[in-house]
Amino acid sequence: METIKLDLKHYKELLKSYIETQDEKSLYGAEQISKSFIKNNILPEEIVNLHIQSIIELYPDLNKEIRHAMNFLLETMISYGLAHQEYQTLREKQLELKSEISIAANMQETLLATTIPNVEDLDIGVISVPAHQMNGDYHHLVKSNDGLIGIAVADVIGKGIPAALCMSMIKYSMESFPDQSMKPKAILESLNRVVERNVEAGMFITMFYALYNPTDSKLQYASAGHEPGFYYYAEQDTYNEIDAKGLVLGVSPDTNYNQYELQLHQGDMVILLTDGVTECRNNGKFIEREEVIEVIKKYAHLPAQETVNQVYKHFERLQNFQLKDDFTLIILRKNV
Amino acid sequence: MNLDINVTENSEKYLVHLSGEIDAYTSQKLKDTLLPLTKKKGYTLVVDLEQVNYMDSTGLGVFISVLKATKEAESSMTLINLKERVRKLFKITGLDQIININLDERGVND
Structure with a gap:
């Protein structure tokens, strides 16, 4: 007063x-x-x-x-x-709402957290950054009892809270599979049924699932409409698109998925991503997939984790530090 | 960026011309326009995407919803004149296997 x-x-x-x-x-x-x-x-x-x-x-x-x-x-x-x-x-x-969302985002981070498994012959780098508070991208790495490595990358349509809720469903479904060394084809087919039953029409998820076997260095994989990754063939020093066809999850209940196989050699790299990487716009113009490869090439001599960090920083700069979409990039490099 | 939607009806066929971008901001409007056009049995919904330069995954979601609605009502949907970038989206997601995409059709003169 x-x-x-x-x-x-x-x-x-x-x-x-x-x-x-x-x-x-x-x-x-x-x-x-x-x-x-x-x-x-x-x-x-x-x-x-x-x-x-x-x-x-x-x-x-x-x-x-x-x-x-x-x-x-x-x-x-x-x-x-x-x-x-x-x-x-x-x-x-x-x-109040803002703080509630940030609590939810923290919960999501804990919920969807994945630890990079220790694999003797693989150098693994992972980065996943949400555009807003909650992440609609999902990645998951798991080592089964018999030493196989499962790698999942997924992207749900849309961004923000609905996308994030959907991802939690995927995570729980995947954890409920009894056998962690399930084939990629079987994983996508089961997940597709779960998603189809549980999301509204018009919502869908894309996923790439790979299973790596360290004993014979073979990578089996299948894709549910996911943005194609790249394969670096060290001996030829070439980058190729990983070819895999398949319908997105959640659209048609009895979809069958093709399974493919790659033989990894020393120095080879498998690059997995979400469309947040390839949908980057530079001054309104879309970057091309070739440009993504150029950027990866530039940092490919670094350890895998350092490579993905630097590639992310490059695109973050390109977009004036404001991501338009969630950004996920995974690199697996065979050391031995 | 906006999305302009123009609908004409011609002998059991709705021709929908789209012009602009289909993204999170415009897709609700597109869905609200297309869904009612699926209700008449035997009708074909032809969507001309020639003037659509950009579409994101929410746009794909709209076409999935519309496809499901046509199946329920026994009508059908065809997409025509897709730009390369847009067509690629349908291809990557495998949706070109379940959605009718006609690359050659010139919708207006048909």
């Missing part, structure tokens, strides 16, 4: 000085005082009231028409006051 009283005195002085001189200094003072009003939640009608009192004290002989007019103004300000209070409440609610 004390500060507001002070302001009343101050306001009156400023007003007087302005009426007498019309100088810039008192206008600047008015600007400062209005900032302090906002900070202290003073409503518009209170300011008008302050104005009336000041002016009456300054000019006790003020004619009664002006007095009535000022009271009229006071009345018209009341709705603005209510709107302002509403705005304050909304702001508080928004902060």
Whole structure:
């Protein structure tokens, strides 16, 4: 209350000085005082009231028409006051929501967390960054009891919270499979049935699933409409698209998936990604898949984790540090 | 970027011309326009995508919903004049296997 009283005195002085001189200094003072009003939640009608009192004290002989007019103004300000209070409440609610979403995002991070398995002959690098708070991309690496490595990359249509909820479903379904060394084809076929039953029409998920066997260095894989990855063939020093066809998950309940196989040799790389990588736009123009390969080439001499980090940084810079879509990139390199 | 939708009806056929971008912002409008056009049994819904330069996965979602609706109502849907970039999306996702895509048809003069 004390500060507001002070302001009343101050306001009156400023007003007087302005009426007498019309100088810039008192206008600047008015600007400062209005900032302090906002900070202290003073409503518009209170300011008008302050104005009336000041002016009456300054000019006790003020004619009664002006007095009535000022009271009229006071009345018209009341709705603005209510709107302002509403705005304050909304702001508080928004902060509340924001913190709830960030809690959900943290939960999702814990829920969907995957640890990179230790495989003697494979150098594995993984990066997955959401465009907004919650990630609609999903990746999962798992080592089965018999030493096989399962690698999943998935992307759900859309972004944000609905996408993230959908991904949790995928994670639980995958964990409920009794056998972690299930064939990629079988995994996609089971997941497809789960997704088809549980999502609304028009929602779908793309997924690439691979199973690596360290004993014979063979990679079996299948794709459910997922953005094709790349295969680096070290001996020839060539990058090729990983060819795999298959319908996205969630559209048709009895879809069959083809399974393919790759023989990995020393120095070969398997590059898996989501369309957040290839859908990057540079000044409105889309980058081509060849450009993605160029960037990977540039950093391919680094350890796999360092490579994916640098590639991400490159595209983040390209888009002025504002991702348009969730970004996931996985590199597997055969060491031995 | 906006999406303009123009619908004409001609002997058991709806011809829908799209012009613009199909993304998270425009796809709801597209869905709301296309779904009611699937309800008449025996009708064909022809969607001309010649003026669509960009489409993202939410656009694919719309066409999946519409496809499912045509199956229920015993109508059908054909997409024509797809730009390379858009056609590639249908190919990667395998949706070209279940959605009628006619690359040669010039919708207007048919």
